[in-house]
Amino acid sequence: MNSTAQKKDRRIKMSSWQEDYKAKLTSPEDAAKLIKSNDRLFMGGGVNIPKAFATALGARAGELSNVTIFQGYAMALYEYMKPEAKGSFNIETMFVGPLERICMEWGVGSYKPHSFSDLGKIALSVAPNRVAFSATPPDKDGYVNKSCFGSFLPRKECLEPAETVICEINSHLPWCCGDDFKVHISEIDYIIENDNPLFELPEIPITDVEQKMAEYIVEMVPDGATIQLGFGGLANAIGHLLKGKKDLGMHSEVITPSVTELIKAGTITCKKKNFYPGKVITAFAVGTNQFYKDIDHNEIFEFKEVHWVNQPENIAKNDNLVSINNTLMIDLTGQAASESIGVKQYSGTGGQVNFNQGAKMSRGGKRILSLASTYTDKDGNLKSKILPTLPEGSIVTTSRNE
Structure with missing residues (x-):
């Protein structure tokens, strides 16, 4: 074949x-x-x-x-x-x-x-x-x-x-x-x-830490920027706080209810986009029943194959592309482990590297990699996620060169 x-x-x-x-x-x-x-x-x-x-x-x-x-x-x-x-x-x-x-x-x-x-x-x-x-x-x-x-x-x-x-x-x-x-x-x-109701992913609760992180991140997003968001509590918090911005665009592998809410609020208009102006470019959608109704036959969205959406060269065609991604831990050289905790696979590579590379090449682009700096272990001890070296067996998703 x-x-x-x-x-x-x-x-x-x-x-x-x-x-x-x-x-x-x-x-x-x-x-x-x-x-x-x-x-x-x-x-x-x-x-x-x-x-x-x-x-x-x-x-x-x-x-x-x-x-x-x-x-x-x-x-x-x-x-x-x-x-x-x-x-x-x-x-x-x-x-x-x-x-x-x-x-x-x-x-x-x-x-x-x-x-x-x-x-x-x-x-x-x-x-x-x-x-x-x-x-x-x-x-x-x-x-x-x-x-x-x-x-x-x-x-x-x-x-x-x-x-x-x-x-x-x-x-x-x-x-x-x-x-x-x-x-x-x-x-x-x-x-x-076979008609069967769709699985709903309810809005993930926003923690106090995610709310504070979102406040810092939103300050780095200028009016008219084209953004990429993932999903989860932090993405939800960012979505809520972005409502004060004007004429944002979106080029992102996944959309969630925070995106349709930003469209309803007039925050995401895609009017300033130079690549596919007027369109939210995306590849996946996951959320609630209301969200599924909102995207049904909604022509502001242009769904494309993810291997096209995530090509860094296509991402980079968007001026002022701001990519916002999460990581699990980072070492002092800048290596980010975003998909494993030690040897245990927790997530996948997905599009993090793609969007880091694309935003790097975008005219006026920004790359934001976020994490809560600490966590509490099972014994109640406060531990850092910023480490001298990553734990043995950790998978480096985004290298220090990105």
């Missing part, structure tokens, strides 16, 4: 996409039977992991062996992710969240280290022969939308070359505007219909 793999014509009924859609309908159980031992299955991530299909697949644990599933930031613990399924399924994750940490502790999952700018190349190198994802119902022209975590399913590198493409239709998913996220019914082999 290579980057020149031809796009397959998967049509069954040639007369109309509506007839083709009906001809491809199947049950979750029958779709799960398409997976064979030793298959390499790309299953996307977040709310786009197809729930009915994933449940049916997990029920086949005793029948299959050595199926590798590529996914990221799962929001439900499916049977195929549990220790009982070891030997039948192995999880390779594109990003480490709470459930991935559990899978790694159980020995059924592993993290494939990469920056998000390389996700397309990673998908091509693992050469998945099956693809399963959840998407919106089709529009009038027969296109479904990959929705919130669509970037965990690279089109040209993953979906198009796959031998089998399975799509689970869920009407609860928001339509995320952008041609990169559109997939035509003719590009799909099997369709499952």
Whole structure:
């Protein structure tokens, strides 16, 4: 399999996409039977992991062996992710969240280290022969939308070359505007219909320390800047405090409810952006039901593949790009460990290095790497996160040269 793999014509009924859609309908159980031992299955991530299909697949644990599933930031613990399924399924994750940490502790999952700018190349190198994802119902022209975590399913590198493409239709998913996220019914082999409510990520409470950190950071963001934010308590605090700013833009791998609130407040307008003016450029979306309603068919957002969004050269095309990221600890030489605590993988590389590099090249850009300087250990002792040297086994995410 290579980057020149031809796009397959998967049509069954040639007369109309509506007839083709009906001809491809199947049950979750029958779709799960398409997976064979030793298959390499790309299953996307977040709310786009197809729930009915994933449940049916997990029920086949005793029948299959050595199926590798590529996914990221799962929001439900499916049977195929549990220790009982070891030997039948192995999880390779594109990003480490709470459930991935559990899978790694159980020995059924592993993290494939990469920056998000390389996700397309990673998908091509693992050469998945099956693809399963959840998407919106089709529009009038027969296109479904990959929705919130669509970037965990690279089109040209993953979906198009796959031998089998399975799509689970869920009407609860928001339509995320952008041609990169559109997939035509003719590009799909099997369709499952399963409406299920989306996982909501409630607003993470803001600590007093995060509030104070946000106050310092917001002072460094000028009016008219283009910003990149992550998600979490600090990002929420920054979002609340940015409401006094004017005409901000955004180029960020992920958006959360703080972003839509800044748009409603008139803070993010993207009017001053020189690269994709008038548009929030992003790749992922995660939040509450209200947030999903806010982004549905909202044309201020332009969703693109994350390996394009996170290319430092594209980031740098934004003048006055301010990147704001978190780290877990830092040493006195400037090495930042942002994804592990010692040898324990806690998160993933994601886009931190990409945005540091992009902001470095941006005209008027700024790179902000934040952390609380101390923490309290399990015995109640106050400890520093700024260390002479990092603990043995720590993974350096951002080098001192960045």
